[in-house]
Amino acid sequence: MATLAEVARHAGVSASTVSYVLSGKRSISEETRLRVENSIRELGYHPNAGARALASSRSHIIALMVPLRTDMYVPVMMEIAIAVATTARGFGHDVLLLTGEEGPEAVRRVAASGLADAMIVMDVELDDERVPLLRDSARPSVLIGLPGDPAGLTCVDLDFTATGALCADHLAQFGHKDVAVIGEAAAVYRRHTGFAERTLDGLRSRAREHGMRVIHRPCEGSYESTAGVLARVFEERPDTSALVVQNEAAVGPMLALLRQQGRAVPEDVSVVAICPDQVALQASVQLTSVAIPAQEMGRQAVELVMAKIEGREPAPVTLLPPRLTVRASTGPAPTAP
Amino acid sequence: MATLAEVARHAGVSASTVSYVLSGKRSISEETRLRVENSIRELGYHPNAGARALASSRSHIIALMVPLRTDMYVPVMMEIAIAVATTARGFGHDVLLLTGEEGPEAVRRVAASGLADAMIVMDVELDDERVPLLRDSARPSVLIGLPGDPAGLTCVDLDFTATGALCADHLAQFGHKDVAVIGEAAAVYRRHTGFAERTLDGLRSRAREHGMRVIHRPCEGSYESTAGVLARVFEERPDTSALVVQNEAAVGPMLALLRQQGRAVPEDVSVVAICPDQVALQASVQLTSVAIPAQEMGRQAVELVMAKIEGREPAPVTLLPPRLTVRASTGPAPTAP
DNA sequence: CTGAAAGCGCTAACAA
DNA sequence: TTGTTAGCGCTTTCAG
Numbered sequence: 001m002a003t004l005a006e007v008a009r010h011a012g013v014s015a016s017t018v019s020y021v022l023s024g025k026r027s028i029s030e031e032t033r034l035r036v037e038n039s040i041r042e043l044g045y046h047p048n049a050g051a052r053a054l055a056s057s058r059s060h061i062i063a064l065m066v067p068l069r070t071d072m073y074v075p076v077m078m079e080i081a082i083a084v085a086t087t088a089r090g091f092g093h094d095v096l097l098l099t100g101e102e103g104p105e106a107v108r109r110v111a112a113s114g115l116a117d118a119m120i121v122m123d124v125e126l127d128d129e130r131v132p133l134l135r136d137s138a139r140p141s142v143l144i145g146l147p148g149d150p151a152g153l154t155c156v157d158l159d160f161t162a163t164g165a166l167c168a169d170h171l172a173q174f175g176h177k178d179v180a181v182i183g184e185a186a187a188v189y190r191r192h193t194g195f196a197e198r199t200l201d202g203l204r205s206r207a208r209e210h211g212m213r214v215i216h217r218p219c220e221g222s223y224e225s226t227a228g229v230l231a232r233v234f235e236e237r238p239d240t241s242a243l244v245v246q247n248e249a250a251v252g253p254m255l256a257l258l259r260q261q262g263r264a265v266p267e268d269v270s271v272v273a274i275c276p277d278q279v280a281l282q283a284s285v286q287l288t289s290v291a292i293p294a295q296e297m298g299r300q301a302v303e304l305v306m307a308k309i310e311g312r313e314p315a316p317v318t319l320l321p322p323r324l325t326v327r328a329s330t331g332p333a334p335t336a337p
Numbered sequence: 338m339a340t341l342a343e344v345a346r347h348a349g350v351s352a353s354t355v356s357y358v359l360s361g362k363r364s365i366s367e368e369t370r371l372r373v374e375n376s377i378r379e380l381g382y383h384p385n386a387g388a389r390a391l392a393s394s395r396s397h398i399i400a401l402m403v404p405l406r407t408d409m410y411v412p413v414m415m416e417i418a419i420a421v422a423t424t425a426r427g428f429g430h431d432v433l434l435l436t437g438e439e440g441p442e443a444v445r446r447v448a449a450s451g452l453a454d455a456m457i458v459m460d461v462e463l464d465d466e467r468v469p470l471l472r473d474s475a476r477p478s479v480l481i482g483l484p485g486d487p488a489g490l491t492c493v494d495l496d497f498t499a500t501g502a503l504c505a506d507h508l509a510q511f512g513h514k515d516v517a518v519i520g521e522a523a524a525v526y527r528r529h530t531g532f533a534e535r536t537l538d539g540l541r542s543r544a545r546e547h548g549m550r551v552i553h554r555p556c557e558g559s560y561e562s563t564a565g566v567l568a569r570v571f572e573e574r575p576d577t578s579a580l581v582v583q584n585e586a587a588v589g590p591m592l593a594l595l596r597q598q599g600r601a602v603p604e605d606v607s608v609v610a611i612c613p614d615q616v617a618l619q620a621s622v623q624l625t626s627v628a629i630p631a632q633e634m635g636r637q638a639v640e641l642v643m644a645k646i647e648g649r650e651p652a653p654v655t656l657l658p659p660r661l662t663v664r665a666s667t668g669p670a671p672t673a674p
Numbered sequence: 675c676t677g678a679a680a681g682c683g684c685t686a687a688c689a690a
Numbered sequence: 691t692t693g694t695t696a697g698c699g700c701t702t703t704c705a706g
Contacts, residue, residue, distance in 0.1 A: 001449055003699060014677045019701060029675060046449035050396060051699030053387030054682045064434065066419070075411040082405065085436045094452065097401065097434045099422045112338055112383035115431065223621035253621065256593035284560035284590065340683060351693045356685060366691060388683030391698045 002043040011039040022047065053114065062088050062305060063116035065098040065106065065130070067123035073248045076276060076294045077122065080144065083298025084120060091306050093117075107133045118305045120144065124155070126192040140308030142301045146194050150317055154308065156300045159319035160195045163290050164202025166324050167244045167272045170288070172210035174270060175333040176242040179207060180233045181216040182226070182254065184247050189218055199246060199274065213237070221249030223256075230257050241333045242270040248279050255284050266331035277325070286327040293320050339380040348376040359384065390451065397430045399642060400453035402444075402467070404460035405437035410585045413613060413631045414459065417481065420635025421457060428643050430454075444470045455642045457481065461492075463529040477645030479638045483531050487654055491645065493637045496656035497532045500627050501539025503661050504581050504609045507625070509547035511607060512670040513579040516544060517570045518553040519563070519591065521584050526555055536583060536611065550574070558586030560593075567594050578670045579607040585616050592621050603668035614662070623664040630657050 008015045013032055020026045021036040028036075039045070053059040064084050066077060085095045096116055098106045100123075107130055110116045117139065121130060124145035134141045135152045143155040171179055181203065183189070184196045200216055207214045215237055219229045229250075233240055245251055251273055255265065263269050265285050273280055273289040280289035300318055307314045345352045350369055357363045358373040365373075376382070390396040401421050403414060422432045433453050435443045437460075444467055447453045454476065458467060461482035471478045472489045480492040508516055518540065520526070521533045537553055544551045552574055556566045566587075570577055582588055588610055592602065600606050602622050610617055610626040617626035637655055644651045 001451070004701095005699075015700080016678080016702075017676060020676090023701080025702090027675070032676080044445075044449065046446055048391070048699050049450040049452040050387045050390030050394075051682090052701080054385070054391050054684085054698085055700040055702080057387075057682075057701095059387060061433075074415045078411045078415050081434065082403070082436050085434050086405075086438050089436075089439065095434045096398075097418065097422050097432045099419050099426075101423050102426065108381075109383055112381065113386045114338070115386040222619040249619065252589040252593070256589070256596070256621065259593070260596065282559040282586065284593065341685095342683075352684080353686080353694080354692060357692090360685080362686085364691070369692080385683050388698090389685080391682090391700085392684040392686080394685095394698075 001048070002045040004045070004047065007036065007039045007043055007045050010043060011036045057114060058117050059114060060093045061096050061116045062093050062302070063096045063098050063106075063110045063119045065100065065119065065121045067100045069100070069123070073275075075278075076292050079276070079294035080122060080298040080301075083295040084302055087299045087302040091302065093302075093306075104130045104133050107137065111137045111139045118142075118309050120301045120305055123193070126194045140305055142305045142308070144297055144301050146198075146317070148194070152316075154304050154314055154316055154318075156297055156304060156318045156320070157195065158293060158297070159321055160198040161202035162319070163274060163322040164199040164204070165206040166202075166290060166322050167274070168203045168206035168210060168212065170272060170324055170326070170330065171242045171244075171270060172207075172212060174242075174331060176270060177212055177333065178237050178240045179203075179212050179214050179242045179244060180237065180240045181214060182229060182233075182243055182245045182247060182250055183216055183218045185220045186218040196246065203244065215240075219247050219250045221247045221253075223253040226250045226253040227257055230254065230261075240269070242272070242330075245271060245273045245275070248273075248275040251275060251279055251283055251287070259284070265329050268334055270330040270333070272324075272330060280325070280327065283329075285329045288325065288327045288330040290322045290324045293323075296320055338385070339382040341382070341384065344373065344376045344380055344382050347380060348373045394451060395454050396451060398433050398453045399425050399430050399639070400433045400435050400443075400447045400456045402435045402437065402456065402458045406460070410612075412615075413629050416613070416631035417459060417635040417638075420632040421639055424636045424639040428639065430639075430643075441467050441470050444474065448474045448476045455479075455646050457638045457642055460530070463531045477642055479642045479645070481634055481638050483535075483654070485531070489653075491641050491651055491653055491655075493634055493641060493655045493657070494532065495630060495634065496658055497535040498539035499656070500611060500659040501536040501541070501581075502543040503539075503627060503659050504611070505540045505543035505547060505549065507609060507661055507663070507667065508579045508581075508607060509544075509549060511579075511668060513607060514549055514670065515574050515577045516540075516549050516551050516579045516581060517574065517577045518551060519566060519570075519580055519582045519584060519587055520553055520555045522557045523555040533583065540581065552577075556584050556587045558584045558590075560590040563587045563590040564594055567591065567598075577606070579609070579667075582608060582610045582612070585610070585612040588612060588616055588620055588624070596621070602666050605671055607667040607670070609661075609667060617662070617664065620666075622666045625662065625664045625667040627659045627661045630660075633657055 004018050008018045088095050119141040122144045124143045124147050126148040128147050131147050146157045217229045273287045277291045280287040304314045341355050345355045425432050456478040459481045461480045461484050463485040465484050468484050483494045554566045610624045614628045617624040641651045
């Protein structure tokens with residue numbers, strides 16, 4: 001592996017000049033710059049990451065903490081992770097993958113060792129034990145998700161309250177009066193992840209304004225549990241004419257069950273899903289849906305964290321506005337028999 | 338951040354002693370070891386990653402290259418990635434996440450900069466452009482997947498040939514004569530990822546021995562495409578009594594469609610899936626399946642790569658044996674009408 | 675606009 | 691069993 005010194009010798013300049021050509025931190029004459037760049041290319045030089053980190057105390061690495069749990073919809077996590085990685089590369093940074101397994105200790109370790117310059121934390125819970133550590137840490141961090149108390153933190157998330165409200169508005173327009181929310185797995189609520197509750201709040205309060213009735217049932221997402229939930233819903237509220245589904249795994253089973261029960265979508269029942277577009281498009285009926293902007297969240301998280309690394313102080317909370325795409329699964333409420 | 342020198346002073350020993358306590362590379366008296374460990378704890382010392390990497394030319398980082406594409410079943414990728422990360426931590430290593438985006442250049446960059454000590458590459462194609470680079474690279478690497486020519490490489494993968502054969506055996510036992518394979522998306526075959534072809538080969542040749550007829554149709558996995566594939570299958574081979582499904586996304590739609598068509602599983606049609614257990618268990622009929630051992634693959638990949646880092650030379654190809662779990666979706670072939 | 679040189683914090687000979 | 695010390699390759703003052 002070629003070293004900076006070798007490049008310097010090859011180009012007939014000093015080491016510092018090569019360094020400055022690389023960093024652009026002081027002006028270099030066109031001529032020497034070209035000579036140096038040539039040498040770099042010819043020797044196939046890549047700066048040594050360790051040496052650079054040691055001398056500059058910047059590793060050009062961003063740590064990404066993903067949850068170990070698997071009860072959330074995994075493709076969304078993956079999409080965020082990939083967006084983070086590619087966006088970070090655009091800023092000349094790499095991404096270190098931390099699983100939740102180490103827990104809060106990972107935060108300490110990475111910060112203290114200087115392994116990463118900053119940290120992005122996914123799947124934040126309302127009362128997350130990593131949050132106090134992050135708040136006190138000398139290294140910048142950005143959360144994807146909203147903890148109970150975001151004071152002193154930087155967070156990005158989809159505006160789930162607005163998402164719920166948007167669903168309510170859309171269904172109200174079609175004259176629906178009885179709405180059922182097929183929610184996330186019970187464990188998600190028990191863990192108080194926040195987003196599920198916020199969706200529900202937004203939907204409920206807007207529904208009230210529209211004079212709609214709402215019931216909510218958690219759903220594990222398997223075929224069996226979806227069947228159970230659906231049965232209970234129509235038993236308790238036979239006039240239910242619209243379903244809002246927040247558990248992506250339940251989408252497929254639910255549509256299959258409705259078909260089986262002879263309930264046509266959207267003639268008998270309208271369905272709005274909160275899910276990635278891919279899921280909405282692959283379903284047996286193209287679903288009206290509010291998309292989870294996974295890429296956008298990853299991208300934003302990196303931009304916020306880079307801002308902090310560079311000493312700027314971004315807005316503490318960034319809520320991405322939801323977008324509802326009307327497809328084939330929603331329509332007017334059936335007129336009373 | 339405390340430095341090693343500070344720890345040394347605090348413990349009343351030399352820097353090298355602290356270093357050796359940390360690395361265990363030479364024997365230390367019980368007494369000094371304890372004193373040093375205490376100081377480390379008291380000062381909350383974590384070795385500086387950059388300095389360590391520079392001095393030892395080992396970053397204790399393993400790069401993991403994940404595909405950018407999203408036409409493979411994402412949860413499996415994620416599960417492998419998480420298994421890699423947690424296993425690596427057990428070896429005192431961290432994982433750097435590289436997306437396919439940079440392409441082969443990432444291999445060069447990471448190797449030359451010393452950012453990572455080794456590399457694990459997922460979703461390897463039969464004729465992968467990263468493979469020659471990896472083969473020539475000074476840094477160890479392990480592939481998850483099997484390229485066309487594994488010479489000079491280290492690879493782990495599920496034994497897909499055996500997987501196909503296993504499916505054939507199981508169905509033959511039940512007296513099935515006409516089998517249809519619902520395969521991966523056409524793009525997967527076009528890309529020559531290998532595993533899909535190997536499954537098919539294994540299944541076909543074993544089927545021949547059993548006197549079974551096999552047809553194979555690629556399937557995109559959406560409800561619509563699954564419907565089309567299924568229709569064509571039963572049109573061409575009305576006597577088809579068993580389905581082998583290799584595209585996880587098609588599982589849900591397929592079961593829904595069969596139910597709709599009045600084909601009972603397993604009375605009229607047996608179904609074997611090649612998919613993660615979670616998918617097999619969440620389906621409307623508990624599926625007889627061959628599991629994708631994602632965790633095991635991740636774990637093995639790390640162990641192989643660690644062996645190479647430590648100078649050992651592991652077996653070039655590790656094929657994990659498939660395991661078929663019998664559940665509710667397979668049974669005797671229906672007797673001719 | 676460019677060069678010289680002092681570290682950054684740690685590892686690993688070499689010495690004792 | 692422990693200490694001394696010379697780098698590892700780069701960044702960044704300080705000089706010129």
